[in-house]
Amino acid sequence: MSDRVDRRLAHESVAARPHFAAAVVLGVASAAIVVAQAALLAHIISAAAIRHAGLSALGGSLVALAAVLAARALLQGGFELSGRLAATRVMAVLRDRLARHLLLERPGLRPAERTGELAAAAVQGVDSLESYFAGYLPAIVLATAVPVAVLAWIVPIDWVCALILAITVPILIAFMIIIGLGAQSRTRSRWQALSLLSSHFLDVVRGLETLRAHRRERAQAQTLARVGERYREETMSTLRLAFMSSLVLELCAMVGTALVAATIGVQLTGGHLTLDAGLTVLLLAPELYSPLRQVGQQFHASADGLAAAARLLEVLGEPGTVPSPSAPRPAGDPRVSPISLESVSHAYPGRPREVLSDVSLTIAPGELVAITGRSGAGKSTLAALLLRLADPVAGRIRCGEIDLRDVDPAAWRERIAWVPQRATLFAGSIAENIALAQPGAAPARIARAAASAGLSEIVAALPDGLETVIGEGGRQLSAGQGQRVALARAFLSDAPLVVLDEPTANLDADTAAVIAGAIERLARGRTTVLITHDLRLAARAGRIVELRDGRIVSNLAACVGAPLAVAA
Amino acid sequence: MSAATAAVIRAARLQRGEGRRLVLSIALAFGTVVAATGLLTTSGYLISRAAQRPDILELTAAITAAQAFGLARAPLRYAERLVSHDLALRILARLRAGFYAVLAPLGPGSLGEHRRGELLSRFVADVDALQDLYLRALAPPCVAALVIVSAGVAAWTALPLAALVIAGSLAVAAVAVPLVTGALAGAAGRRQAPARAALATELVEALDGGVELAVAGRGPERVQRLRALSGRLTWVARRDAVAGAAATTLSSLLTGGAVVLVLLVGIPAVHSGALAGVLLAAIVFLVMGAFEGLQPLPAAARTLRGCAQAAERLEELGSLQPAIVDPPAPVPLPATGSLALHAVAFSYDRAAPLLDSMSFEFEPGCRVAVTGPSGAGKTTLARLLVRFLDPVRGAVTLGRVDLRELAADDVRGAVVLIAQDAHVFASSIRQNLLLARHGATEEELWAALQAVQLDGFVRALPDGLDTLAGEDGKLLSGGQRQRLTIARALVSDARWLVLDEPTAHLDVDTATELMRAVDAAAGDRGLIVISHRPEGLEDFDRLALAPA
């Protein structure tokens, strides 16, 4: 599991290769410097301590030591910088990939995905990946380079010590791997706990007023506390393991150092070793273990980021709800070609019943078709299929001769103006909201669209008029007003196909009548699919199609009142 | 900064009660540094002494000390990390609870400019940042101070001059490194939290409205916006990286400088006999070990700044006033009587009066249909009835008691509002119903579902009542979602049910049947239905609102 994440992250981090290369070079140089520093320091101390050499005799060595220490400081800084800059690169790339994936490649979250969870993963989760790129990976470089350099230096000095060190290193690594594997699944569940907390929080904030209406707002504090407590427990159990592994690593390092020190002591008292050499080895032993311990520590520190990354990669791996054809055909033009549903069936995952069964329907260019039917009959699903937000599980939909599946979804959707059943008002001005699909539209056109949607009076009463900021954090509109803003989007559009889902649901009869007239005018010269339960509105359509339990039960010309054709 | 400092102090006080754990964690952290330094120092001495080939017995004390230090270090660090992280998580839990407690009474109106994504970011990031206040910001300076003093004392016993050099250089490093990095990081520290919040806000909106944005062809533009916001975070991270690398370089340079200085002082001292030769290594190693103890300081300075920020941002939220507050001594809820409007006037802003001098009595068991054009103030009226809003003039009373004298929870227990855009939570259908009354039995849930004609649909689902409704009910059809919220009213045991446009998304037949069934299920409870549709409301009394 972790390998896969590792490998995929490596794949995502191409942009940061130069930084990583720099980190490797600096890491190797650091290893050399570590050895030089130990040797010089040991030389100076032993000379002063044993031979009582004075400053004058040691001047050269002292200058050299100062230079080495300064070089080490610079190398350390450079090493850290390259690692962290690499991390920022990768983090930006990952965020960008996620945004593109979720907004362009497959708009709309899957049922199992929650906004809060994804937002937390994309912001906090990606940020915590810094430990991985800036901590763990560089630590691995050092953990490879430093022991090699140290051992290479010690072998000629004292092969027994070198042997001790060489034997303990693999043991240390083995421990690290064993404990690391155990910690991984726990970190994952810890990340899941945080995700749950985030999604839950977002849901609660959105439904705060509903909670309050049912006097449950305070009870939610308990739920949040419970989820929070679970997070604490998960974290502590992860941490206990992580710290335990550090403890084991440190003890191993300690035993190694102690053995080395004892060996040196014996050799020194036996006169087989100079103090200079002994001190060098003593200084180098902890330097050898230190990067290994760092790897262990950084591994745990970056575990959160890795768990978040695993989740993000999973999300990135989810294919689009509708595949884009590799060689797309140009989208059909509803202005001239009929739209035909041919034995279309649809079902949602996890729901056994078909939502649409064997629906066949042809909509002529320029026709205004009303779709009616009881709640849950499948009307909105039909609209979703027309918009190619999903592909039917059986049958096909064509515009002219061209199957929607052979067209790039974005190109097809460009030809459609859609007002969903529960439209979203985005944070921004009323004008911006109306111009959702036409960001550059002229103010006069926007005002005309607002007027067609019956908004003129309301807008006139607002101090900032069309520039009034609505949506989250902005001024609240009444439900009917909000719906008319969404409807104005369709009036602004000149798309050849218009799909309106319950456009008058929240409107009183008088307002609805005005809107109905406007919709009728809008429909002239375009193909319009009008989903509505409002019979007076439906009566304006040329044809009324009634759905029941996913099947077409009647397909009548509205005014004539006689069946034109009844699809099977 | 002074405001921020004050905020930090207040935040620190908030975390009081954990003092013992904090002292323990500082003690353990200090112990870890002592053990590490002690090990280095004694082994330096040991080896130097061993080189003089003394009798092994002379070395036993030093050997024992080295062993003790060596053995103590790892367990001390282990204990320190456990204690300190447990402390941080406890603080975190308390902060989260406190944050939500602030949020809960705030209505959409009182939340002002704060958007959900931003709140989420605060909830996760700011609260997270504050949990580190003790651990990563306040504890390291304490440990550093202890280290400086004890290193100085230890060195003093060997060579006073060296002690001055060591303590001096440690003190310089302790002050200079955080200062320099702070200056280098500059605005980055202050911008991180806002940058995160902005990104989260944009992301939440784009994800929630993703389908509509895609159909409108606005996806690419949103991606651009997200990229720009993510770019701000990248900028912050770059600055922080530069500052961090500078801190590393600087503290490493200062460590090196201190080592060289100690050598410059120590070598002549050995030469002149003022310092025993065997102690030279010990002193040098002491410097190296003590500087390790200062390592968390630059990060601590950064954390402190982050905490100050977070504390300020959280306090700002805490200072928002809920629109509705309970009276200090609420009157008990009257057991009988009507729900009545007495010359109620209301407007959201003074320029545009919405309701004016409105009087009406909703008797127990009443059946009232509230009608009026869109924007007339029907929803506003409903909000007044459950005290989501208070009238500007006049009063809403329940059993002759002004709602403002009752506990808001009591009011909402007696009058339940199913709002026009009531939220459906991402949990199961069952949980969504139980919201209205926690103790409702399975039969009661089914009865409510039957009244809104959802029983057949739910029974046919493989998971039945435990089917997830999806985020904001998106796994249900529009009408199903709406009917689920209406069913909540029937589950509740309120005396008045206020339904705001319960049939907006329903066809004529379903709407008529639903209203009949709800009427029957409501029994002797009052039913106040706001609707622009006549179906099923033929026998209701009317309350018609004029256009605003």
Ligand SMILES: Nc1ncnc2c1ncn2[C@@H]1O[C@H](COP(=O)(O)OP(=O)(O)OP(=O)(O)O)[C@@H](O)[C@H]1O
């Ligand atoms: N929080 C608010 N702040 C300012 N103005 C508001 C707020 N909520 C509603 N309004 C305005 O008050 C007026 C009445 O709104 P309300 O929601 O009560 O209307 P309504 O009768 O329920 O309309 P509809 O039938 O469309 O739901 C509208 O003009 C609306 O824009």
Ligand SMILES: Nc1ncnc2c1ncn2[C@@H]1O[C@H](COP(=O)(O)OP(=O)(O)OP(=O)(O)O)[C@@H](O)[C@H]1O
């Ligand atoms: N994303 C989804 N996942 C699973 N089931 C779904 C999903 N969306 C809709 N359904 C189910 O499919 C059926 C048809 O839903 P659809 O939204 O098409 O109905 P509708 O005719 O538009 O109804 P309404 O008039 O209530 O809006 C319903 O039973 C609904 O529960």
Ligand SMILES: [Mg+2]
């Ligand atoms: Mg629908």
Ligand SMILES: [Mg+2]
């Ligand atoms: Mg309303």
